[in-house]
Amino acid sequence: MTFLRFIGFTVVRAWQGFWRNAMMSLAATATVVLMLVLLAALFIVITGLNSGLEFIESKVALTAELTDDLPDGVRDRLIADVEALPGVASVEYVSPAQAMQRLQASYRELGQELELGGSDSSIQIFASIEINLTDPNASGEVGASLDERDEVERVLTKQAEYDTLLGIINVIRTVGIVGLALVGLTVLFMIINTIRIAVYSRANEIEIMRLVGASDSFIRWPFILEGVLVGLVGAVITIIGVAAVWEPIQPAMVAIFQMPTAVSDRFLATLSILLLGVGLGVGAIGSWISVRSYLAAAR
Amino acid sequence: MTALLRRRTRTDVPDASVIRMVDVGMTYPNGKVALADVNVEIGRGDFVFLVGPSGAGKSTFIRLLIREQVPTTGRVQVAAGDLEHMRRGQVPALRRRIGIVFQDFRLLPNKTVWENVAFALDVTGTPGTTVRRRVPQLLNLVGLHEHAHHLPTQLSGGEQQRTAIARALVHDPAILIADEPTGNLDPVTSWELIQLLIQINELGTTVLMATHNQEIVNAMRRRVLALEAGHLVRDEAAAAYEREY
Numbered sequence: 001m002t003f004l005r006f007i008g009f010t011v012v013r014a015w016q017g018f019w020r021n022a023m024m025s026l027a028a029t030a031t032v033v034l035m036l037v038l039l040a041a042l043f044i045v046i047t048g049l050n051s052g053l054e055f056i057e058s059k060v061a062l063t064a065e066l067t068d069d070l071p072d073g074v075r076d077r078l079i080a081d082v083e084a085l086p087g088v089a090s091v092e093y094v095s096p097a098q099a100m101q102r103l104q105a106s107y108r109e110l111g112q113e114l115e116l117g118g119s120d121s122s123i124q125i126f127a128s129i130e131i132n133l134t135d136p137n138a139s140g141e142v143g144a145s146l147d148e149r150d151e152v153e154r155v156l157t158k159q160a161e162y163d164t165l166l167g168i169i170n171v172i173r174t175v176g177i178v179g180l181a182l183v184g185l186t187v188l189f190m191i192i193n194t195i196r197i198a199v200y201s202r203a204n205e206i207e208i209m210r211l212v213g214a215s216d217s218f219i220r221w222p223f224i225l226e227g228v229l230v231g232l233v234g235a236v237i238t239i240i241g242v243a244a245v246w247e248p249i250q251p252a253m254v255a256i257f258q259m260p261t262a263v264s265d266r267f268l269a270t271l272s273i274l275l276l277g278v279g280l281g282v283g284a285i286g287s288w289i290s291v292r293s294y295l296a297a298a299r
Numbered sequence: 300m301t302a303l304l305r306r307r308t309r310t311d312v313p314d315a316s317v318i319r320m321v322d323v324g325m326t327y328p329n330g331k332v333a334l335a336d337v338n339v340e341i342g343r344g345d346f347v348f349l350v351g352p353s354g355a356g357k358s359t360f361i362r363l364l365i366r367e368q369v370p371t372t373g374r375v376q377v378a379a380g381d382l383e384h385m386r387r388g389q390v391p392a393l394r395r396r397i398g399i400v401f402q403d404f405r406l407l408p409n410k411t412v413w414e415n416v417a418f419a420l421d422v423t424g425t426p427g428t429t430v431r432r433r434v435p436q437l438l439n440l441v442g443l444h445e446h447a448h449h450l451p452t453q454l455s456g457g458e459q460q461r462t463a464i465a466r467a468l469v470h471d472p473a474i475l476i477a478d479e480p481t482g483n484l485d486p487v488t489s490w491e492l493i494q495l496l497i498q499i500n501e502l503g504t505t506v507l508m509a510t511h512n513q514e515i516v517n518a519m520r521r522r523v524l525a526l527e528a529g530h531l532v533r534d535e536a537a538a539a540y541e542r543e544y
Contacts, residue, residue, distance in 0.1 A: 005424050208405060211365065213395035213470060214422035215388070 032234025087138025191286030227287025235279030398467030457488035
């Protein structure tokens, strides 16, 4: 019962404190919203780029175009040799006819028809082997050993695209995290200030509480909860905002980042939990620092 | 009234003392000596005046009793608790055994009389049923039942001080410390307030009253502790504000 009374007292006092100092509380809430919007954007972009990276990783395969008229025995030996290389998951032979079918299919997807120029066409489709890797980092070594083979005309790899995307992700991640840390610090100071103003504006009340024998918990927790309330309101506003624009964002994420996970409701739930956790955490830490330093000074 | 404040047995044996200071000294970091070699023992149920000019050390004396400060030398015991070895977490329990009122009342201006008194119970986790029972009793005791829903700004100085006394008594303290309680009051109101403090004292609550009011001290003829420049220069029973002999 005592604990329930404590909870009731704390919640009521925190709520009163939030509205008593409404302008400061709302200003702090607005900065929390700003930080969480940036966090949400960064989370979406980073997750999208990571997803794209995974997509490319899954597709990191080498294609070795084979010389013309390769006897079946030689081709089978080549395939066996490549399968034996470290980092290779599987090897698939693609005949010129299959390659042509794929090319035509890809044109049809774009709404066009492949024009081969009739019987005197000079278009040449190579037979090839497609090598899937267990480890994308093995791409270089496998490619080098294929290059040495006489049966191989040329080796095609997606390593360059992979490296480019990884570089972009690392830059965005670093810039985003630094930016987010700066905004986070600003928010933290904003909350510390808000709660400090609340504490000082109620210095008389705190003095009376101490003199009549209120424990530190009764003095401290309403202020901490007030900071948590700032974080909570900020997080809820941000979540509602993100949910409101979720419909137009979702197809863009799928299209831009090749990010099928964005389609699932779990992504929005994960993002909401992240925003809520960060909002509450920043609110609690900020107000804790503020009240702690005040109470430490007062006996 | 006996139902409001637990009647305490008055006794003269040393163990019954509720306040004990042994060789207490207090020197502030700037070197100012606020108290030096103070030895005092106040028994349960006593009514004691603490007198002295401004800067004599009265406020420091009171701050040591409620453990707002700890002495630089000596020992302070209040309500059988040794304040020197008291942990921070134990201080609230000590303060519930000491009621304190100040010259400036220290009421919360945005709360009514009822809420000001109830506040002291709410912030110590007292059940609502107890608060609703206890507050009217205390307002009756101090004669403010009619003013329960008035704000402090709607009260006279005497009524505000009575509200502060009601608030100080919510936990049925063993000691009531009054720091210049009549400082802002006219003579008639001051006497009414003293009558109230005497009533409270007669129920066994130890009253320690810091004051400059010579007329009251002389008329009451109670024990007087006189401080000067941090030294206890006089400790006399049934005494006047200043030595008359």
